[in-house]
Amino acid sequence: MAKDFSTREENYSKWYNDIVQRADLAENSAVRGCMVIKPYGYAIWERMQSALDKMFKDTGHSNAYFPIFIPKSFFSKEADHVEGFAKECAVVTHYRLKNDPDGKGVVVDDTAKLEEELIIRPTSETIIWDTYRNWVQSYRDLPILVNQWANVVRWEMRTRMFLRTAEFLWQEGHTAHATKEEAIEETHKMLDVYADFAENYMAIPVLKGVKSENERFAGALDTYCIEALMQDGKALQAGTSHFLGQNFARAFDVKFTSKEGKLEYVWATSWGVSTRLVGAVIMAHSDDNGLVLPPKLAPIQVVIVPIYKNEKQYRMVCEKADEIRIAMQNKGLRVKLDDRDTHKPGWKFNEYEFKGVPLRIAIGPRDVENDTVEIARRDTLEKSVYQQQDLPNKVEHLLEAIQDNLFQKALNFRDAKTFYADTWEEFNEILDEKGGFIYAHWDGTAETEQKIKEETKATIRCIPLGNKKQEGKCIYSGKASAQRVIFARAY
């Protein structure tokens, strides 16, 4: 690629930004912290949405839509919730502009001030539980299994495309249950859906676990998460599923009559993933030649590039190439034939390599004669010649092989970057020299966790589900510990 493109070694952060911009995924907008998701980047998000939406529906959920505005007073009803979100929210105070009496342009019309300010949703628990109050009278009205695809706004100070932006797109599931057990089961079920999606679509292995109190969602009793490892050894939280207990039901007075005829508060969960996942896919698989996409999420799975020297060859090759395209499309593959004569094959090879298209098929006059094509794999950069016979099936198998290979590579990488630390020195050494996940003993207090974060920037990513109990001493305080937890520096 062009020389102004960074490698991971040189500057990981610039490498990431270069890929996002040069692969046409997204760009910064005129509004601080907000990005424009360009068609190619948005197409990846659409693939994610469509797979997740089907998984949500297969597990009994329906979509709905709630207002983007939350009355300020709703926000204060759950004490932890407002603590967690009040510091970073966009506030609507007026509902009209007027011509500037002193000059050009428009100014806010002071006579159009809202009685109560409205907050742009940073998450929708409050407005949704205010609504659920009217939906629930009896146990027969439960469970409510609802999901929403929406935009949310959190006024983050340091932003980065896809990974952390002031506005982002996400889905938020909000469910209501008659019993604690059922709500906890739902929390786990959706965590499993997320892990399944991360591993089988994004080709990223994830650790499932529960957050420590410090890292818990504001208003939750327990936050479950999936944690992925990026190529620079930093962790990335890829999805969360919260058991909210009866906190929001109490705050918004949502009660139901149980089978036994008692009036009880409803149990709640919420769970979400966002456009951050696009950032995770980019970071997990791409290389110094540009973007690498898992076939299941690639907007274009196969690109066909005709090779020719003259007009006659061009027509002959394109005719065959188009046959191949149609055969593969009929098989359900996402194929593009780039038959533009304004760009040379070499330029196209670079372009689609950089954009992470999993397979490239080149076809020239000799291929037409010999009934062959040349296929290049994006993941390994290997090229091989294939007979055209039964090509759609061969291509399908190659795509599956790439999907598997990307997952296996990411898994091997994570295994190689998973460490055990038993002393503070060891812990710091691993953090600074190797990165990755570190299993270490912790005394279980929020204070220790906070101090470790302040001194090393590492946080507890999670306490893995089914973690084995093992006595030891906290790497920081030396106090007794009943289990190792997973530390890492994180996005």
Place this chain on the structure above:
Amino acid sequence: MAKDFSTREENYSKWYNDIVQRADLAENSAVRGCMVIKPYGYAIWERMQSALDKMFKDTGHSNAYFPIFIPKSFFSKEADHVEGFAKECAVVTHYRLKNDPDGKGVVVDDTAKLEEELIIRPTSETIIWDTYRNWVQSYRDLPILVNQWANVVRWEMRTRMFLRTAEFLWQEGHTAHATKEEAIEETHKMLDVYADFAENYMAIPVLKGVKSENERFAGALDTYCIEALMQDGKALQAGTSHFLGQNFARAFDVKFTSKEGKLEYVWATSWGVSTRLVGAVIMAHSDDNGLVLPPKLAPIQVVIVPIYKNEKQYRMVCEKADEIRIAMQNKGLRVKLDDRDTHKPGWKFNEYEFKGVPLRIAIGPRDVENDTVEIARRDTLEKSVYQQQDLPNKVEHLLEAIQDNLFQKALNFRDAKTFYADTWEEFNEILDEKGGFIYAHWDGTAETEQKIKEETKATIRCIPLGNKKQEGKCIYSGKASAQRVIFARAY
């Protein structure tokens, strides 16, 4: 249905609201003018989205996403645009809350005031054309064919669920072209897509036409529209497609080098439909028994209700009903088997009739013996007995017949409600006594149009495409007119 449900005759407006609420489509939220779209209502919108999205992609468009915030200064760059939208927009002025020092709850943190206020998009031309400036250098970068699915906010004073809400969901296409001709062609193409969708999915006949200057989109050179007729004789604008000329390219300095090497401003279009279409579908087809949905948009196309007297019959009937369900689902139909034993068949009949499910299949013990089922059509309320053999095909044909029948009924209704008026008296008489579309002569001036609106509340819905020229006298001013235009009272 229950006695508290209005008929169209009694109170058309209440009838509409009753359907929206009692069929579980939507409800008002705690935020003024914003609705909650409930799962059943949202499922109709999802069917619309999926059909339209495919039509947009089949015509070469891609989806993308632009920020919800528009810097205030962008708004003023196109003079007509700001005039049209400044009066009804939500303004973000602050980005943080803090604990109220004088008491409970939170207040806006005055130290977190934005330097420049942000407007919640009422439509995205300005932020998008600010972005396009960097996407376009040469004619080779054109056309840009982009669509966005998003929420927008217009601070309307009088709102009505689906038809006019402060926040609504929509799609907005924004395209950029090298020539005027190409942009105009795109405007027409997307109008045709909308008309196709309205007639073939929503089963609503529409008139295609161009708006008068008064009714034009703020910033457009021409606004094309599709106009539908509701059962109370009022018109409803169901979609618009705007030819924006070079207005936004000039305002945001978007130029390109043409094939001839000249620097020129880019030509623009924009086009959109919204959740208002859900309101149109409800109003166009429903009757005094509740909602009526066209099969192509119905979340549930067929409901199966088992009839039984005892546990043994229940099991026998449900087994057969489930076989039927599976056979129909395998055919791609959207089927629900309601085998709850907590509700009686009569209750279920009412429920699904009210919710507009196109076909209801009842199956009892005698049906199981005789290999029959009873099928009731929601549109005609007719019931017939069918042999179970080949049932999925029969059901598919019935659904097609319902789709066609709803369109034909709506077309007949519109034909019966289309009038010609040659005098002011005639015009007023038709408006007050019959409603519907009125073809009448108009002198072509904005003043006359405005006066007609003030005196009668009727507006020019459109000048039909391919309108035949015909000399006459303006019904209001008596001045010369070259053609009839279409008037109606409208939503």
